[in-house]
Amino acid sequence: MNGRDAQVAPPLTVADPSAAAQRDLPDPARPTGALEAARLALLRDLQLAFRKRSQLVQPLAFFAMVTLLFPLAISPELSRLRELAPGVIWVGALLGSLLALEFLFRDDAHDGTLEQYALSGQSLMALMFAKTLAHWLLTGLPLALMSPVVALSLGVSAAALPGILLAVAVGSAALSLIGSIGAALTLGIKRSGALLSLLTLPLSLPVLIFGARATQLAIHGTSFLASLELLAALAVLGVTLAPLAAAAAVRISLE
């Protein structure tokens, strides 16, 4: 169903060597290391996502839609919109990232893959990191690439655009990491969208604050390095802690 067939198997070692040779799977004599397992999990997620390309566009469409709301609700004057641009970009990116978060673990939990990951003996932390990285590549990075377009539509000058792209790229990575914790905790809860947002948003506030600040400085043409560094620090903190918390949460959900 939904193209999630046996051809993209979870990264386990395989018992039958001849089958392994035919299907180009890892050599059973050499057990899969954590890094290899993570790479396979990442590739799997990316492959599965590309089979449903229409879904990839949804966060981007949402981002564009949210951007449209503000001029309509406030004023078409570019000078005013420029003032609001940092806020609009970041709220839109944050909400867009949240939208896709529900599906981070849902399908895998549904078809038992997550359980396989937990039982595989591989580092669940590494696999969580791989899945979160996939989420960022599929959601956060596209949002970041779209943010210059959004910024232009709000009257931001072209000189600020690279800085904005960079800030949203780093910030959205932090958001994916933070969000993975909430997604893991709410696994299996029906209609968890609102609860997931309630859990994730307070934890995302520092990212929002520093990200918007970096964007604002970029728009004014001043150096935004300090804010960007703080943003990067949050992302690094996220990389260190979030997969750990997410792995713990997944194990709890599967108990």
Next chain:
Amino acid sequence: MRAFFDMGGYAAFVWPAYAVTLAVVFLNIFWARRALARSRQEARRRLQMQGEAS
């Protein structure tokens, strides 16, 4: 006495603040006791059902 209730002109703010806080205090007492009573009732029911099952 009148001066006390007037709170130097700030009565409209001071008294509601105290009222809200004390309301929260008493609500907490009420809720805690009610939660305990409910748990006891539930435990009683569970024991009864277990007693019937055995």
Next chain:
Amino acid sequence: MDWTWFHKLASPPHVYALAVRLTPWFAWPAALCIAAGLWGGLVLAPPDYQQGDGFRILYVHAPSAWMSLMVYVTMASAAAVGLIWRMKVAHAVAASCAPIGASFTFAALVTGALWGQPMWGTYWEWDPRLTSELVLLFLYLGYMGLRAGIEDPQRADRASAVLAVVGVVNVPIIHYSVTWWNSLHQAPSVMRLAKPEMPPAMLVPLLLMLLGFTLFFVALLLTRLRGEVLSRERAASWIREVIRT
């Protein structure tokens, strides 16, 4: 050192009996301290030279804010203990804390707003303290929402414990970033509490209120804990005794 007393805390019947015995020892002193604090704060303390009698809101706002933070830290600590040592009683403590903390966070926000209006001319001010307090309320609500959303009690305990620990790690980060954000925008008069310069007549009622509320929290916690412990226990024997009394 003899750690038996600590290990006994893992035993639900022991904890239940302890809670029953200890509650009055916290409840009555709490009532006394709060009554004395109210008398001292409302009647005995002189009016502030700047804020007049309006400053008396301090005597309910500060304890509420203190409660909101202290209860969250208690909740997260108990959650961590429950996760690490797999103690059901610790999870019961964490569950008991949440509604208490959330309600006092709400009180802190309301009293803060009521203090703000006469002092700053506005009911709400996005200053770091109030904003952080608001975020704390959302952390509590998220915790309670997660607990309510998960049906299996053990899973609910452990999942919300992870959330509490993640939250407590974030509280300093959130507070720092909110303070930083606030300083950028040069927000007007932040609420100043002239603590060192407070004369004893003003300070003592405050300390009494803080102490009284803390004791009150313990009494509340013990009461709720009894119910939480009961609901986690399937073993019949000790419960039978308890229900009969």
